Each structure stands twice: as C-alpha cells, then as structure tokens.
Amino acid sequence: MNAGQPRKIEDCIYEIPRTGAMRVPAYIFADSHLLRDMDSKVVEQLSNVASLPGIVKAAMAMPDAHWGYGFPIGGVAAFDPGEGGVISVGGVGYDISCGVRSMALGIDRKEILPYLDQLIQELFSEIPAGVGSTGKLRLSMEELDDVLRGGAVWAVERGYGEPEDLQFIEEQGRLEGADPARVSYRAKERQLKQVGTLGSGNHYLEIQYVEEIFDHEAAQAFGLEKEAVVISIHCGSRALGHQIGTDYIQILGKAAAKYKIPIRERELVCAPINSPEGKDYYMAMACGVNCALANRQVLMHLVRKSLKRVLSHTDCRLIYDVSHNTCKKERHRVNGKQKTLYVHRKGATRAFGPGHSELPDVYRKVGQPLFIGGTMGTCSFVLAGTRSGEDLAWSSACHGAGRSMSRRQALKRWKGKSVINSLKSKGIIIKTASMRGAAEEAPEAYKDVKRVVDVTHRAGLARKVALVRPMAVIKG
Amino acid sequence: MGQEGMEKLRGAGWETFDHVADIGVRGIGLTVEEAFENGAKALFSIMVEDLSEVIPRETVPVSCSSYDLTGLFVAWLNELIGVADIREMVFREFTVQINNVSLKGTAKGQRWDQGNISRGIEVKGATFTKAIVEKSNGFYVAQCVVDV
Numbered sequence: 001m002n003a004g005q006p007r008k009i010e011d012c013i014y015e016i017p018r019t020g021a022m023r024v025p026a027y028i029f030a031d032s033h034l035l036r037d038m039d040s041k042v043v044e045q046l047s048n049v050a051s052l053p054g055i056v057k058a059a060m061a062m063p064d065a066h067w068g069y070g071f072p073i074g075g076v077a078a079f080d081p082g083e084g085g086v087i088s089v090g091g092v093g094y095d096i097s098c099g100v101r102s103m104a105l106g107i108d109r110k111e112i113l114p115y116l117d118q119l120i121q122e123l124f125s126e127i128p129a130g131v132g133s134t135g136k137l138r139l140s141m142e143e144l145d146d147v148l149r150g151g152a153v154w155a156v157e158r159g160y161g162e163p164e165d166l167q168f169i170e171e172q173g174r175l176e177g178a179d180p181a182r183v184s185y186r187a188k189e190r191q192l193k194q195v196g197t198l199g200s201g202n203h204y205l206e207i208q209y210v211e212e213i214f215d216h217e218a219a220q221a222f223g224l225e226k227e228a229v230v231i232s233i234h235c236g237s238r239a240l241g242h243q244i245g246t247d248y249i250q251i252l253g254k255a256a257a258k259y260k261i262p263i264r265e266r267e268l269v270c271a272p273i274n275s276p277e278g279k280d281y282y283m284a285m286a287c288g289v290n291c292a293l294a295n296r297q298v299l300m301h302l303v304r305k306s307l308k309r310v311l312s313h314t315d316c317r318l319i320y321d322v323s324h325n326t327c328k329k330e331r332h333r334v335n336g337k338q339k340t341l342y343v344h345r346k347g348a349t350r351a352f353g354p355g356h357s358e359l360p361d362v363y364r365k366v367g368q369p370l371f372i373g374g375t376m377g378t379c380s381f382v383l384a385g386t387r388s389g390e391d392l393a394w395s396s397a398c399h400g401a402g403r404s405m406s407r408r409q410a411l412k413r414w415k416g417k418s419v420i421n422s423l424k425s426k427g428i429i430i431k432t433a434s435m436r437g438a439a440e441e442a443p444e445a446y447k448d449v450k451r452v453v454d455v456t457h458r459a460g461l462a463r464k465v466a467l468v469r470p471m472a473v474i475k476g
Numbered sequence: 477m478g479q480e481g482m483e484k485l486r487g488a489g490w491e492t493f494d495h496v497a498d499i500g501v502r503g504i505g506l507t508v509e510e511a512f513e514n515g516a517k518a519l520f521s522i523m524v525e526d527l528s529e530v531i532p533r534e535t536v537p538v539s540c541s542s543y544d545l546t547g548l549f550v551a552w553l554n555e556l557i558g559v560a561d562i563r564e565m566v567f568r569e570f571t572v573q574i575n576n577v578s579l580k581g582t583a584k585g586q587r588w589d590q591g592n593i594s595r596g597i598e599v600k601g602a603t604f605t606k607a608i609v610e611k612s613n614g615f616y617v618a619q620c621v622v623d624v
Contacts, residue, residue, distance in 0.1 A: 039496060050541065067496050069603050069623070094601055094623050131523050132564060132588035190561045200598035201624045239561050242600040246554050249604070250542075266604035338546035406494040407624065436525055436596045476598065 006035060006043060012063075012459035013392075021051040021262070029393070029459045034063050034451060038402070040339065041067035048264045049077050051341075053272070054085025056334055056341060060393050062348045062456040064402040066446070069093065070267030073347035074131065076396040078122040078332065080275040087281055088270035089252055091344030094245040096288030097237030098203075099323035099349075100371040101169075101296045106160060106315035108227040109209040109471070115310050118427050120207060120472035122306040123308055128298060130433025130476040135196035137298065142438040144188050147195060147242075149291075151290030152321075155297035160345070161304075165297065167360040169321040170350060173293055175328070176285035187243035191291065194238040196298035200476035203235040204373070204398075205303075207382065208468040212407065218366040218384040218465045221405055222319050230468055231316070232380065233299050234373055236325070237292035244288050248281050273342055282314040282342075282403050289326055296321055310462060317404040319382075321348050324399045332394055343394050350464045351385035351397040370462055373400045376430060376473040377423050377443030381453045381464060388460035394476060397462035401449035409447040411436065429472040437475050489514035490523065493606075495621045500606055501553070508545065508609065509572040511616040512552055516570045516583070519553050519602070521624060524593035530568035532584035541578040545609040548577050549618045551561035553602035557585055564588050592624055597624050 006014035006028050014024040014035060026046040042065050049059035049071055056078045065074030070090020079085030105112070112119070128135050139147065147154050156163055166173040180188070198205060210228045213219045223283075224230070225330030255271035256263050263269055271278035304316045327344045334341070343350075352358055352368040359368055367385035374380045378401075386403060389395045390423070405413075416435030419442045422428050432438045457464045489510070493500035499522055521522045521527045540555040542548040548593025552572070560567060560583075567585035586593075607620035 055536070069605055073497065131595050132566065134564065144612075186558055190558055193564075194561075201600075239558075240601070243558065246601050266607075403497050406496060407499050408492055408494050434595045434597055440597065 010166035010185055012455050016047060019048070022047055024050050024055050024058050026050045027064065028061045029063050029455065029461060031455050034455060037447065038065055039067045042072045045070065045072040046075065046266070048268055049075060051264070052079070052086050052088065052270060053261060054079045054081070054083040056080050062396065064398045064399040064400055064452045066402050068264050068346060071344065071346040074347045074398065077375050077460065078341040078343045078394050079273060080339060083275050085342060086270035086381045087273050087278045087327055087342055088268055088344060089245055089281070090267040091247050091346050092285055093325035093346045094242045095236040096244060096285055097243035097323040097327055098325050099292060099296070099321060100232055100234045100373060101300060101321040102230050102232040102319045102371045103300060104223045104315070104317045104319050105229040105231065105307070106317065107229050107311070109229060112207070112229050112311070114471055116207065116429065119306065119310045120431055120474065122310050123303065124431040124474050125301045127474065128304045129474055131200050133197055134193035135434065136433070137195050139192050141188060142439050144192060145431060147294045148180040148183060148290050149178050149289035150174055152297035154363060155294045160298045160301035165318045169257055169293060170317045170323055173297070175289040177283055179283035180287055180288050182280045182284040183240070183244060183287050184247050187240050187247065190239035190243055195295055197238060198299065198474065198476045199235050199238055200434065202441065203476050204376065205474040206376070206470045207472040208230050208232060208470050210466050211379070211469045212467040212473065214464040214466065215384065217387060221336065221363055221366045222369050222465065224381065224382065224466050231303055233296055233298065235295060237288045238295060240291045241288040244284050248284060248444045250278055271306070277405055285327060289323065292323065293321065299413060322370055324349055332390070341394070345396055347399050348396045349399045350395060351389050352395050353385040353386070353387040354388055370384065370397055374449035375443035375446045376403060376470055376475065377428060377439060378449060381449065382466040382468065383453065383456065383462040384465050389398050389462060393461055398433065398456045401446040401452060403445055404447045405445040407440040410440045410442050412470060414439045414442045422464030428470050430475065431473070434476040442473055490518035490521070492518055495606070496622050498621050501618060501619045502617060504615050504617050506615065508616045508618070509574055511609070511618040512549060512572045512574070513570040515549060515567045515618040516553065516567070517554055519556065519599060520567050522599055522622070522624065523596045525596055529593050530566050531586045531591065532569045534565070535561065535582050535584045535588065536565070539580045540581050543577060545577065546607050548574070548579055549609050550602045550604055550607055550620055552579055553620065553622065557599055557601055559583065566593060600613055600623050
C-alpha cells in the first residue's frame with residue numbers, strides 16, 4: 001500500500017498519518033539519521049500493521065527498526081480483544097521469546113582478567129553452540145511438554161537454578177496459558193535435544209564489564225558498579241519456536257481468509273484473539289515463550305557450573321531476563337480506562353517503568369532492567385523502563401543495534417579469522433563454532449548501538465543506566 | 477533477473493542473495509523440480525563452509541504439500557530443515573517430484589558427527605519474504621528469504 005511519509009511531531013518521534021486502510025496512525029521513534037537509514041519497507045509494514053482489526057492507538061517502530069516478516073523488526077502493536085483485535089504470527093516472529101539474560105558475577109574486571117582465557121574456554125566446552133549442536137539434556141516427549149508448560153519454573157524444579165532466580169524473569173519464569181497440545185509433533189521432535197543450546201547467527205554469550213554508569217540509583221538497584229563483570233546470554237526458543245511460527249503461518253493464513261481479514265503480506269496472517277485459531281496460536285506461542293525461558297535458565301546453570309570450576313568464589317546472580325519476540329496479555333490505560341490488551345513486540349523489549357506491580361521489589365523504584373546488545377567488538381547497554389514509556393509505546397523499547405550490512409556482503413568483505421584477530425588485538429577473545437558466523441557478525445556490519453540507545457533515552461522509552469564492554473564472546 | 481544474470485546463475489544452479497538481516501536462497505533450473513533441488517543446495521550452503529565437503533552417504537525421503545507452488549517451495553525448505561534437525565544431518569544432493577502442489581523427494585547427506593565438516597550458520601526456517609516461483613527467460617526460478 002502507499003503509506004504517507006513520516007513527519008516529525010516531537011523530538012525523536014515521527015508520525016505516519018492515517019491514510020487508506022489504516023485504522024490508526026503509525027509512530028516511528030527515531031532521529032533524522034536513524035530514519036534515513038531505515039529501509040522503506042519499515043513504513044510500508046507499519047502501515048500494514050496499522051490496518052489490522054482492533055489495533056489500539058498506533059502501530060509503532062522502535063529506533064532499531066528494520067524490514068521484518070509481516071511486522072517490521074522493532075515493531076510494537078497492541079490489540080483489544082473486545083474490539084475484534086487480532087493476534088498475528090508476524091507480530092511475534094519466528095524465534096519466539098528470543099531474549100537476553102544478564103548475570104552479575106560479583107567481581108571486577110581486574111579480578112577476572114587472569115582467568116578470562118580459562119573461563120571462556122570452559123564455557124565454550126560446556127555450552128553447545130552452532131549449527132548441528134545438541135544439548136546434554138535428553139528429554140522424552142512428556143518431559144518436553146512439562147518444559148513448554150513450566151518454562152524456567154520447570155528448569156528450577158529440575159535443579160537448573162535457584163528458586164530466587166524466578167522473580168528476575170518476565171512472568172516470573174512461566175507464561176500462563178501454554179498448552180502443549182497446540183504445538184505440532186514436528187516442533188516438539190525438533191526440540192527434544194535442543195534445550196540448553198545457544199544456537200547460531202546473532203546469538204551469543206558475552207563476558208562483559210561495566211565501563212560507564214549513567215544512572216547511579218538504577219545501577220545500584222541492579223547491583224552494577226563501574227568495572228563490575230557481567231555475563232549476558234542472547235538466545236531464544238530454538239527449533240521449537242520456529243516450527244510453531246511455520247505451522248501457524250498456514251493455520252492463521254486460512255483463518256484470516258475465513259474471518260475476511262485483508263492481509264497485505266503473507267507473514268502478517270492473523271486471527272481474532274477470541275477465535276479458536278487465535279486462541280490456539282496464543283497457547284502455542286506461550287509454549288514457545290516457556291521453551292525460551294527454560295533454555296536460558298538451563299544455559300545459566302551451565303554458566304554457574306563453569307564458574308565453579310574456574311572461579312569458585314564468584315557469585316552468579318541473575319539481574320534480569322528479557323524477551324524480544326512475544327505477544328503478551330497486559331493491562332494498559334486506554335482513554336483513561338484500564339484494559340487488557342494483547343501487546344505484540346517483534347524485536348522490541350518490554351520496559352515496565354517504576355512502580356509497576358510485575359517488577360520484583362528491589363527494582364520497583366527504578367523500573368525494569370533492559371539489556372540492549374550491540375556487537376562483539378563495541379558495547380552493549382543496560383537501560384531501565386520509564387513511566388513515560390507506558391504512554392508512548394505500551395512500555396516498550398529497542399532491542400539491539402540492527403544490521404547495517406547484509407550477511408552476504410559482510411561475508412564478501414571479511415574473513416572470520418581476520419575478524420577474530422582484529423578483536424584479539426583490542427583485547428576481546430572470540431570463541432566460535434563457525435568462521436563464517438564470525439565474519440557475518442563483524443562489528444562493522446551493525447549500526448551504531450549508541451545512537452539507537454540515545455534516541456531510546458531521548459524519546460523517553462527507557463533511560464540509560466550503564467554501558468558494558470565485551471571481554472570474551474562465544475558465537476554460535 | 478536479466479538474461480545475463482540468469483546465464484551466470486545457470487552454471488551453479490543456485491545462489492544466495494542479500495536481505496537486510498537474513499539471507500535469500502535461489503535455485504534455477506530447466507524444470508521447476510530442478511529449481512527446487514538447486515534452491516535446497518543454496519539453503520544448505522549457508523549451514524556449511526563448503527557444500528562439497530558433505531558426503532552423500534545416507535538418503536532420506538522427504539514429502540510436503542502446500543496450496544500453491546510458492547508455498548510448496550517454502551514448505552520444501554522447511555521440511556528439509558526439520559528433517560536435518562531431527563536426524564542431526566546436513567544434506568548436499570536432492571531429488572524432487574512435484575504433482576500439482578504436493579512434493580515427494582529425497583535428500584542425501586551425512587550426520588554432523590560423521591567427519592569434520594566446517595560449520596556455517598544455522599538456518600531456523602524458510603519464510604515467505606521475497607518468496608517466488610516463476611519462469612523467467614526460459615528458466616524456472618525458486619527463491620525465498622531464510623531466517624538465520
């Protein structure tokens with residue numbers, strides 16, 4: 001469809017006015033630089049999302065938005081089930097609940113440096129990473145159903161972690177409403193050996209240190225101080241999530257036709273939230289979320305095991321676990337009234353502000369922690385949710401840097417070995433299952449995460465808390 | 477794609493193409509079946525450094541169906557990804573027979589643990605983005621973007 005051009009309405013907020021089939025306007029959170037670099041597909045896809053039934057207020061794109069599958073990556077949209085609102089596969093994405101979990105080690109950079117080589121090697125041996133790798137857990141179909149129902153709660157009950165970890169995970173480690181009967185046998189079969197694996201592509205494990213603190217109160221609440229060492233894991237629901245997406249593209253494709261919902265892009269297929277197909281997808285997607293939460297919980301357990309062998313005196317405290325690709329039932333204020341909405345965040349992070357009842361007591365005063373991954377050669381950020389984010393974007397913020405160069409172009413430009421050597425000269429150790437993967441993930445192939453985070457901060461979506469630098473990285 | 481590009485591509489029968497965050501795969505052939513077979517080679521070329529390193533020791537039957545040819549190509553690639561995942565294999569050679577919008581085929585390859593294959597990156601699934609099956613300049617082309 002021909003969407004209108006974005007026009008600036010406030011600092012870091014652009015509006016695409018409602019035209020044609022759009023039921024609501026669309027907002028892009030960006031500065032002129034980020035907007036210029038966004039491909040035109042973002043505007044087109046946002047306008048398509050704004051045309052879906054039951055959308056509330058606006059379709060939105062975060063500062064790291066780019067062309068996605070149906071929704072733009074970085075897309076946020078809330079739907080009201082009482083107004084015929086829909087649930088969409090494209091609004092969640094294929095890697096359901098892909099996210100970041102960060103842990104504080106309770107030691108500083110100087111203390112870890114003598115052990116860094118040994119620790120990253122130990123972690124690389126312990127954590128299965130890369131294409132074709134399988135986890136150490138061997139689950140039966142019945143046990144996998146327990147994973148899909150129980151999420152991180154299942155993992156903790158099985159001894160992979162501590163009960164106190166759960167309060168530092170969205171939904172306390174388990175999204176309600178998951179029904180494994182809504183997930184295909186193929187999806188489960190693919191996942192049987194993949195619980196506790198890192199995956200590949202842009203998934204990573206990083207040992208980082210805090211270089212700079214911007215918000216001392218929030219940093220203190222998160223247990224972060226300058227030079228403190230943090231380990232972050234970025235991964236998702238592995239094969240199960242993708243198979244759920246693949247299966248439900250077909251199911252919701254038929255449903256969209258049945259309910260006469262015009263679809264402009266195949267991956268935008270959707271069904272009314274209250275329809276049998278829509279309910280089935282939500283229950284299957286919740287299984288995907290729980291699978292990802294369990295996966296990251298098991299991975300943290302493997303990190304703790306490795307730490308015990310190398311640095312037995314360290315702590316490994318979960319700071320928080322955030323998910324990027326989800327649709328969640330949340331209470332939000334609409335025209336002065338509290339309503340239950342289905343908030344889709346595709347490549348966007350939930351960012352509850354101070355005072356939110358969902359947050360653990362220790363974070364309630366400062367807001368939810370968010371982890372924004374940069375690249376293996378530059379930096380990442382810790383942010384905190386804001387009160388203004390609730391009104392701006394249903395408490396949502398960016399999720400990463402976003403690529404500036406395609407994987408294919410990166411592969412033509414760099415060799416994996418030279419990328420690793422170049423980072424080594426900067427003091428960053430890279431362990432990878434794939435030289436090709438290292439080349440594709442070259443830091444120069446990504447946008448400037450600092451600009452994305454600065455715009456997120458200026459727009460009021462979330463506020464900067466700390467900057468962390470990578471010291472050692474595992475790439476799948 | 478122009479005639480010149482098509483002739484160039486005809487040599488290998490497959491290629492990958494640019495997408496902002498992921499990768500596109502494209503197969504070409506004198507028949508739609510050949511285009512599907514070559515599209516599968518493009519897919520597995522992402523998962524290894526060098527597809528010729530993969531030894532076609534084991535043959536696996538693969539079948540799928542969809543509601544149109546484009547959907548069938550996406551379903552074919554997704555079926556291969558699923559079968560490869562479950563069997564812990566990587567594939568190199570393919571055969572395809574298409575009857576309307578149903579496909580029966582084979583994939584030949586090896587298990588990851590049978591030899592030291594240099595690994596590429598995991599493909600999580602095939603998508604409908606830039607998905608096309610068409611006849612162009614005398615050749616069939618089958619393509620889509622895959623999520624990595």
